[in-house]
Structures are given as C-alpha cells and as structure tokens.
Amino acid sequence: MLAAVMASDINWDPALSRLITTLKESDNLSNDQEIDFLKALLESKELNALVNVHTKVAKVGRDERLAPVLSTSSQVLYEVLEQLSQHCHLSDDCKEAFHLLQDSHVQHLLFAHDAIAQKDFYPHLPEVPIEMDEDEETIKIVQLVKSNEPLGATIKTDEETGKIIIARIMHGGAADRSGLIHVGDEVIEVNSINVEGKTPGDVLTILQNSEGTITFKLVPADTKGAQRESKVRVRAHFDYNPDVDPYIPCKEAGLAFQRGDVLHIVAQDDAYWWQARKDHERSARAGLIPSRALQERRILHERTQRESNDLDSKPGSCASLCTTPPGSPRLQTSSSSSSCRQPKTKKIMYDLTENDDFDRELIATYEEVAKLYPRPGVYRPVVLIGAPGVGRNELRRRLIARDPEKFRSPVPYTTRPMRTGEVPGREYIFVARDKMDADIEAGKFVEHGEYKGHLYGTSAESVKSIVNAGCVCVLSPHYQAIKTLRTAQLKPFLIHIKPPELSVLKATRTEARAKSTFDEANARSFTDEEFEDMVKSAERIDFIYGHFFDVDIVNGELVNAFEQLVQHVQRLENEPLWAPSMWVQ
Numbered sequence: 306m307l308a309a310v311m312a313s314d315i316n317w318d319p320a321l322s323r324l325i326t327t328l329k330e331s332d333n334l335s336n337d338q339e340i341d342f343l344k345a346l347l348e349s350k351e352l353n354a355l356v357n358v359h360t361k362v363a364k365v366g367r368d369e370r371l372a373p374v375l376s377t378s379s380q381v382l383y384e385v386l387e388q389l390s391q392h393c394h395l396s397d398d399c400k401e402a403f404h405l406l407q408d409s410h411v412q413h414l415l416f417a418h419d420a421i422a423q424k425d426f427y428p429h430l431p432e433v434p435i436e437m438d439e440d441e442e443t444i445k446i447v448q449l450v451k452s453n454e455p456l457g458a459t460i461k462t463d464e465e466t467g468k469i470i471i472a473r474i475m476h477g478g479a480a481d482r483s484g485l486i487h488v489g490d491e492v493i494e495v496n497s498i499n500v501e502g503k504t505p506g507d508v509l510t511i512l513q514n515s516e517g518t519i520t521f522k523l524v525p526a527d528t529k530g531a532q533r534e535s536k537v538r539v540r541a542h543f544d545y546n547p548d549v550d551p552y553i554p555c556k557e558a559g560l561a562f563q564r565g566d567v568l569h570i571v572a573q574d575d576a577y578w579w580q581a582r583k584d585h586e587r588s589a590r591a592g593l594i595p596s597r598a599l600q601e602r603r604i605l606h607e608r609t610q611r612e613s614n615d616l617d618s619k620p621g622s623c624a625s626l627c628t629t630p631p632g633s634p635r636l637q638t639s640s641s642s643s644s645c646r647q648p649k650t651k652k653i654m655y656d657l658t659e660n661d662d663f664d665r666e667l668i669a670t671y672e673e674v675a676k677l678y679p680r681p682g683v684y685r686p687v688v689l690i691g692a693p694g695v696g697r698n699e700l701r702r703r704l705i706a707r708d709p710e711k712f713r714s715p716v717p718y719t720t721r722p723m724r725t726g727e728v729p730g731r732e733y734i735f736v737a738r739d740k741m742d743a744d745i746e747a748g749k750f751v752e753h754g755e756y757k758g759h760l761y762g763t764s765a766e767s768v769k770s771i772v773n774a775g776c777v778c779v780l781s782p783h784y785q786a787i788k789t790l791r792t793a794q795l796k797p798f799l800i801h802i803k804p805p806e807l808s809v810l811k812a813t814r815t816e817a818r819a820k821s822t823f824d825e826a827n828a829r830s831f832t833d834e835e836f837e838d839m840v841k842s843a844e845r846i847d848f849i850y851g852h853f854f855d856v857d858i859v860n861g862e863l864v865n866a867f868e869q870l871v872q873h874v875q876r877l878e879n880e881p882l883w884a885p886s887m888w889v890q
C-alpha cells in the first residue's frame with residue numbers, strides 16, 4: 306500500500322502520488338534498476354518539497370493582482386534620480402531621497418525585480434539526450450486577441466526549408482508579453498488556414514483579415530528566443546526613417562529617430578537589425594533600427610557611389626572632395642575660399658592644411674552613452690564652439706562677468722615677447738618657442754596656433770587646474786579643438802553657438818553696432834559677405850561636428866542666448882546628463 310511506504314506526516318503532492326502509484330503498478334512488469342531509482346527519487350522528501358514550492362509559486366504567479374506593473378523599474382529609478390537631482394537644492398527631503406535611491410542595494414533590488422518581471426529566471430537546462438522520432442513534432446496552439454496594437458513579431462520564409470518562421474519578436478510587444486511565441490517557431494496554421502507554400506505577405510493578409518482571437522499552430526523552435534533586455538544606450542549620429550529605407554524587413558516594425566536621439570538598444574542579437582526604443586519611451590514596443598555594422602556598410606556604399614558619380618560627371622575632379630552628401634555644405638580646404646576664411650584679428654590661427662574632410666571621414670553611426678552624474682564641486686568645462694564672429698566670446702565674457710569667482714577661462718600661453726604693461730600670467734603665460742613646440746608635440750595643448758610668427762595656445766593643464774579649483778572652466782576655442790578637448794579626462798560640455806537666420810543675424814548685429822572680428826582694427830561693422838560666411842560656416846561645423854555637441858544655442862537676441870547658456874550651465878551642475886560611456890567608468 307502506498308501509504309505504508311510514504312511518510313504519512315508529509316503533505317504529498319497529488320501528481321507525485323499518482324506517478325508513484327503508476328510506477329508501483331508497473332512493478333510486476335519490470336524489476337529494472339532504473340525503475341527502483343526513479344521510485345526512490347519520487348518518494349524523496351526533497352523532491353516532494355520542491356514540487357510543493359513550485360505548485361505554490363505557480364499558484365501565486367496566476368494571481369493577476371501580483372503581476373508586475375512594469376518590468377523596467379530600474380529605468381524609472383534613473384528617471385526619478387534625474388528629476389530629484391534638479392530639486393536637491395530646494396529641500397533636504399529631496400536630497401535624502403536622491404541619496405537613498407543612489408544606494409547600490411536599492412538599485413540591485415530593482416534590477417532583481419526587473420529580472421523576475423522579465424521572466425529571466427527560467428533555468429537553462431541542457432538538452433535532454435533522448436533519441437526522438439524524427440517524424441514526431443510537438444505542436445503548440447497559441448491564441449492571441451487581436452487589438453489595435455501590432456503583434457510585435459515579424460515572419461520570414463526559411464531559406465533552407467521554405468517554411469514560414471518567426472523572424473523577430475519585438476521586445477515589449479504583444480507577442481513578447483504573451484511569452485508564447487519565440488524566434489524560430491515554425492508557423493503551420495493561422496486561424497486554421499494552412500500556410501504551407503504561402504509567402505510572408507500571404508500570412509500577413511490572413512492576419513489583417515482576421516478579427517477577434519487569432520489562433521496560431523506553431524512548431525516550437527529548438528531554442529527559446531526570449532532574452533533579457535540589454536541595458537545599452539546609444540546616441541544616434543544620423544537621422545533614420547524606416548519609411549524610406551528599402552532594406553528594412555518590415556517598415557511597420559521600424560523606429561524613426563533623429564541625430565542626437567538617445568536610444569535604448571534592447572536586442573543586438575541580429576547582425577543587421579537591432580531592436581531599440583527611444584530612451585524616454587520606456588513602455589513602448591521596441592522597433593527595428595539598422596545595426597552599427599549595417600549602417601557603416603551603408604555609409605561606405607553611399608560614399609563609393611557618390612565618388613564614382615562625381616568622377617563620372619566631372620572627369621579629373623578630386624575624389625576626396627566628394628564625400629559630402631548632396632545638399633550638404635561642401636567642405637573646402639583652400640584658404641582663398643570665402644566660407645573657410647579665418648578671422649584676421651584672431652590670435653590663434655589654425656593650420657588650414659589640416660583638412661576638415663578628414664574628420665567627416667570617420668563613420669558616425671552610434672556612440673554608446675551613459676548618464677554622467679554631477680559631482681559637487683567638480684564642474685565639467687563649458688566649451689562654446691561656433692563660426693568665427695558668431696558671438697561665442699561675447700557669451701563667454703558675460704558668463705564670467707556674472708560670477709568671476711565661479712566662471713574662469715585659462716590664461717593662454719604665447720611665445721611672443723612680453724609688452725610693456727603686461728604682467729606674466731595675467732594676459733599670457735610667456736614661454737620659449739622650443740618649450741612650447743615640445744609641449745605641443747607631447748599633446749599638452751587643447752588648442753594652439755600661430756599668428757605673425759608666434760605661437761599661442763591653451764594647455765590642458767590650465768583647464769584641469771581650473772576644474773580642480775572647483776570653478777567652471779569656460780572656453781571658446783576654434784572648432785577644430787573639439788578633437789583634442791573631447792576626452793575622458795576633461796569631459797567637456799560642448800555647446801554649438803549658431804547664428805540665427807541671415808535677416809535676424811544682420812538686424813541684431815546692426816542694432817547692437819557689433820564690430821566685425823574680421824577687421825584688424827576691430828573698428829567697422831560686419832559686411833553682408835561676412836554674415837553669409839558665418840551662416841555657411843555654422844552649417845559646415847554642424848555637418849562635420851554636429852554629433853559631438855551636447856546642445857545648440859541660436860545666438861539671435863543676445864539676452865535670450867545668454868539666458869539659455871545660464872540654464873544649460875545650471876543643468877550641468879544639477880542633472881545627470883548623457884555622455885560617452887567611456888567617460889562614466
């Protein structure tokens with residue numbers, strides 16, 4: 306009798322009891338050692354306890370009141386931190402909440418919550434080495450209720466077998482949330498219609514014509530495609546519109562974005578199509594975007610095509626000048642070009658043989674980013690970049706005048722002789738030519754140039770000493786300095802000071818009786834040509850370096866532009882902001 310064998314003080318699982326009874330009945334059929342082993346295992350208290358736990362957990366899991374409200378609570382945490390950080394100065398409660406939520410225990414608790422909510426707890430068991438009958442297939446029937454929301458899955462024809470299979474499951478979409486459909490599952494029937502020999506387009510038509518509950522008959526894939534969302538965030542360096550992309554496997558599944566958008570990459574398992582959502586749209590279904598590799602190939606392909614077109618249409622023209630897309634400002638390296646003119650009165654001149662084309666040659670696709678939290682008393686340098694004459698020095702001067710104790714600019718180095726009335730270290734730090742040449746060679750200057758035979762420059766060390774003194778270092782270098790400034794050591798906040806449209810540019814400068822920075826004596830107004838050059842130059846800077854800027858400020862009305870600058874500087878001090886992930890480690 307079963308009760309005689311099994312301990313009576315234990316609450317035996319009914320399914321286990323049934324199994325043991327069945328085994329006992331088969332006793333007379335076989336005395337196999339394996340059956341004895343199985344019996345001992347099934348009668349063990351440990352297994353029974355485990356099964357009981359499983360039954361209880363499964364019962365709790367079915368209770369809808371306990372379903373997770375969302376599976377991305379750690380993302381919410383970051384957003385709350387972001388909000389709180391802006392108000393820390395307002396109340397001690399805010400400050401306390403901010404510090405509490407930064408605690409690694411709280412953060413790991415939420416990570417664990419998300420892992421459970423995303424069902425990332427199933428054990429990954431090795432394949433059972435059972436010889437299966439080749440013809441035997443497990444079929445699963447999946448029923449989903451059709452709503453306005455897309456299914457969030459794409460299908461394709463398997464190249465080898467010609468069968469319709471699930472190609473992708475979009476993270477957070479209806480199919481993903483159901484947990485019933487996986488990548489690689491073979492579709493046999495949709496609403497009792499056999500899809501054998503049909504194209505993905507045919508299947509789509511069946512789905513579109515279906516109402517209410519849709520029933521799929523599927524052969525499960527060997528491996529489950531469900532994967533935990535990655536935490537990678539990238540800043541896009543190009544615009545993307547799936548509607549005009551001829552290569553995307555499913556336009557409806559695409560995600561449109563613009564240069565500068567921060568994207569949460571939730572899956573990178575496909576070599577060509579990543580799944581992503583805009584960072585602030587955390588509950589949205591993920592969409593398809595080109596992977597880095599695909600986008601790089603595409604850019605290279607477009608360049609090659611343009612180059613060959615240009616060579617075809619203009620025999621003898623230089624291929625390296627054809628790297629800009631049609632309609633983009635043409636990069637010029639000739640010093641006689643009006644749009645490349647450098648200010649005549651500037652102390653720091655740049656070597657124009659250093660070709661801007663080179664910078665754009667780098668293929669800008671995605672840059673991995675992470676939130677850089679402000680550190681009390683340590684401020685990131687504020688760097689104002691812009692077309693010559695646009696007003697970056699004016700804005701820098703105003704910021705320093707607002708609080709000279711807090712905002713400071715480094716004293717430049719020069720090899721020119723000191724003039725009467727000058728004090729070493731006040732106007733300039735005077736150094737010997739040999740020394741400055743060697744330091745430039747050693748990469749110690751964030752910017753440098755030559756004017757009338759003398760070197761001028763700003764050293765990285767001066768920037769660092771301002772930062773270490775707890776001040777905000779404000780710089781307004783030539784735009785080519787971006788390359789040397791944008792490092793993990795300096796972590797600059799780059800602002801593009803842009804001119805407003807031409808008519809506003811002329812009107813504001815004329816009204817303010819602004820003096821042209823192209824005039825050696827700084828005595829006359831800007832000419833129309835100089836205004837036009839400013840606009841063209843700004844477009845060129847945007848084209849070459851646009852993806853590096855944290856923000857843009859249009860310098861139309863000076864008061865407004867300055868107000869924006871002050872606001873950005875305040876955000877920099879109080880808010881976590883996206884920065885290259887390398888800077889955050």
Ligand SMILES: Nc1ncnc2c1ncn2[C@@H]1O[C@H](COP(=O)(O)OP(=O)(O)OP(=O)(O)O)[C@@H](O)[C@H]1O
Pocket residue numbers: 648651691692693694695696697698699700781813814817818819820821822823860861862863864866
């Ligand atoms: N928004 C504005 N409205 C009116 N005048 C302005 C505005 N911004 C700047 N200016 C004036 O334009 C002139 C040039 O500005 P500024 O010296 O700041 O240019 P810059 O960008 O530093 O150029 P450069 O690199 O050639 O020195 C100055 O006389 C300045 O007062």
